[in-house]
Amino acid sequence: MEEIRHRMTSVNGIKVHTADKREGPVLLFLHGFPELWYSFIRFFALSSLGYRAVAPDLCGYGGTEAPDSNSFTSHTYFHAVDDKIGLIDSLGVEQVFVVAHDMGAAIAWHWCMFGPKE
Numbered sequence: 001m002e003e004i005r006h007r008m009t010s011v012n013g014i015k016v017h018t019a020d021k022r023e024g025p026v027l028l029f030l031h032g033f034p035e036l037w038y039s040f041i042r043f044f045a046l047s048s049l050g051y052r053a054v055a056p057d058l059c060g061y062g063g064t065e066a067p068d069s070n071s072f073t074s075h076t077y078f079h080a081v082d083d084k085i086g087l088i089d090s091l092g093v094e095q096v097f098v099v100a101h102d103m104g105a106a107i108a109w110h111w112c113m114f115g116p117k118e
Helices: 037-049 077-091 103-114
Strands: 005-011 014-021 026-030 052-056 096-100
Touching: 005 077, 014 037, 014 077, 026 037, 026 077, 026 103, 037 052, 052 077, 077 103, 096 103
Parallel strands: 026 052, 026 096
Antiparallel strands: 005 014, 014 052
């Protein structure tokens, strides 16, 4: 059985923990509150269909750092979208399929509305 890989990646000045499995088109899983990457563990079975399952811990959860500042303006949904774009860049891919719920879904909605379109 293939193991899930755990990685730490520096994105926009914070260290982001991700869990991923396999290679192929990327399925990016964004968890909700108060969860971790592990809430999508059952979806990692999709890797057997040729997808690469990638699930980060969102900012301030699990193994992912939070911004240094205590200001509520230091990490908005726009920052969270930027973090995901930086994560995708670190994966070396140009496109992902996003699966999200709860707070992760709010990040995905902002991404769709305000993020890059290409």
